[in-house]
Amino acid sequence: MSQSSSDPPASLATLPTEIAETIYKTLTPATLARLARVSKDIYAAVQSPLYRRPILNSYRKLQLFVATLNKVASWDTRSGDARSKRIVHLTLLIDPAKEELTTGRPLIAVLLARLVRVIARYNPDVTITLAISHSSCESQPVRSFQTEEFPRVTSLVLDLGSESTSRTQEAPSRGGSSSIDTVIPVRRHIAARGYNNTTTGGRCSPNAQFWIRFFNGRSFPDLQRLELHHRMRGGIGSGSYEGWEGQSLLFTEIDTLGLAKMERLVVNSVPEFNDAVLMAGLQHAPLLTDLQIEDCHVSYSALDKLLLHALPVLHRLVLRIPNTSRFARHVRQKIGIRNLEEENPHLCPHFRRSGKNLKHFELTAPFICRDIYLDEYEKVRLRESGHPGTLAGDETGEIAQGGLDAMLVTGILQRLRQIRETDSGTQVKKTESTSLEEDRMLLEKERVLRNRRVTIAKEKWTRKLHVLEGICVDGDTFEELVVLAEVEEQGIAWMLGHRPGEHAWKVMDGMANELDYYNEFESGGRLGGSRRLEHDVNDDLMGQQ
Structure with a gap:
């Protein structure tokens, strides 16, 4: 049917509300901001999606944003509560070096906290992600966090250390390990503009005050996810950190109250992190399900205790031990020595015993071995069946002699585990008929196993092992690790x-x-890898550019 000449022309404003809102949700903030200028009707319609999840990449835009909230705010005379635009989640991307270059003075914590509190007052249920890039431990605003309060900041991502700001565009991502890699905007020609935000790292050593600002529950009362990426020049495993892992740090109960809400903790090359900090977090963070420790100077003894207690409750664990770790070398030297008086904290068996429910597990270490897969009984049965036989590996884990009989290994393990799975439930007496209770328990076990398989497939559980130098035990091979994974x-x-x-x-x-x-493992290596495609938020944020 043709449209009558008297009918008004079709437009976005005449669409049904449900269809229009669906369209608005697919548009970027910058597009919504331009669309709001079309007409008064569309301006009113896009207010909700425009302010629902805003992204602000400078302190100036944060000031303008808060000014808008103040302008349109209303007050409930009965309760005295203030209301403005409804914000579900706010992302703040702050570059202190850029702010100081623009304004001529450093961005201090009190100014940032004041605006955050205004937003939290208008939206008591808002969640805020605060990502600070190209800063350092002793510069503003980081050094003054402890004296301020940042309500409703549920995610805090800090990029600290001595990296120049010009490195952000050049450095490739490391397998998606850092949230800051995906949220920090690309800065064009940043070095040419005179940015120089380096630090010697002289004060970057284990100290309680650095952590109290994040752990005390006062500065960040709603903090649930904390990421610290330090990236010190020369690497965290340098000799200058000798003995720091055992340095005692004193945390009172008041200092760690905020850990009760912590769900995710990422520490990447952070020299302030040591055994004492790890133990404090382990003891006071009952909700912690996501933990990432990368290139930090912690001992195998501390990691041994961590894995023993934390593996059963964690959903995601990433542990990257630097290639220079003297703890890894010490453990490898002691493995295989009988009647060893001192405790030898071998980490690999922990993952087999307690890591079955990890949705994602990643281990990068100088030495990894088959104890991640096999228990002692399975190793004995393999030896009795002729494995490894003449098979032997060199110091790196490459096969030096003999050959790996993959069919023998997988066949024996499949039979052993099938028998164990069958016998692990209720034992049925051979002389009596199966009772209804035994049938019920067997059916319940099958239901649990079936639900587990569905959950694993739906959530796409993963395991990632990266051997940097060799295998924990002399003579074992990397090829065996691959074959053992086939029967997992x-x-x-x-x-x-x-x-x-x-x-x-x-x-x-x-x-x-x-x-x-x-x-897969060395992005940016000799083959170039796949360079990370970054999104320049300077071109796409709402407000004036």
């Missing part, structure tokens, strides 16, 4: 990398596929 639980994807041999494999449901090592 169905639905879980295993990624295995071997730096000395430049090997990479993906194993899932008994199928092993070889991958390009540099693309």
Whole structure:
């Protein structure tokens, strides 16, 4: 049917509300801001999606944003509560070096906290992500966090250390380990503009005051996710950190009240992090389910205690131990020595015993071994069946002699585990008929296993191992790790990398596929890797550019 000439022309303003709102949700903040200038009707319609999840990448835009909230605010005369635009989640991307270059003075914490409190007053249920890039431990606003309060900041991401701001565009992502890699905007020609935000790191050593500002529950009363990326020049494993892991730090109960809400903790090359900080977090963070420790100077003894207590409750664990770790070398030297008086904290068995419920597990270490897969009984049965036989590996884990009988290994383990799975439930007496209670328990066990497989497939559970130097035990091979992954639980994807041999494999449901090592484990390596595509938020944020 043709449209009558008397009918008004179709437009966005005449669309049904449900369709219009669906369209608005797909548009960027910058597009919504331009669309709001079309007409008064559309301006009113886009207010909710425009302010629902705003992203602000400068202190000036934060000031303008708060000024808008103040302008349109209303007050409930009965309760005295103030209301303005409804904000569900606010993302603040602050670059102190850029702010100081623009204004001629540093951005101090009190100014930032004041505006955050205004937003929290208008929106008591808002969640705020605060990401501060190109800063340092002893510069503003980070050094004054402890004297201010930042309500409703649920996620805090800090990029600290001695990296120049010009490095952000050049450095490739490390496998998605850092949230800051995805939220920090690209700065064009930043070095040419005179940015110089380096630090010697002289004060960057284990100290309680650095952590209290994040852990005390006063400065960040709603903090649930904390990420610290330090990236010190020369690497965290340098000799200058000798003995820091055992340095005693005193935390009172008041200093750690905020850890009760902590769900995610990421520490990447942070020299202030040591055994004492790890133990404090372990003891006072009952809700912690996501933990990432990368290139931090913590001992294997502390990690041994961490894995023993935390693995059963964690959902995600990323542990990257630097190639220079003297703790890893000490453990490898002691493995295999009988009647050893001192305790030898071997980490690999912990993941087999307590890591079955991890949705994502990643271990990068100088030495990793098959104890992640096998218990002592399984190793004995393999030896009795002729494995490893003449098979022997060199110091890096490459096969030096003999050959790996993959069919023998997988066949024996599959039979052993099938028998164990059958016998692990209720034992049925051979002389009596199965009771209804026994039937019920067997059916319940099958239901639990079926639900677990569905959950694993839906959530795409993963395991990632990266061997930097070799295997924990002399003579063992990396190829055996790949074969052992083939008989692990169905639905879980295993990624295995071997730096000395430049090997990479993906194993899932008994199928092993070889991958390009540099693309999977060494982004930015000799083959170039896949460079991270960054989004320049300077072109896409609402408000004036």
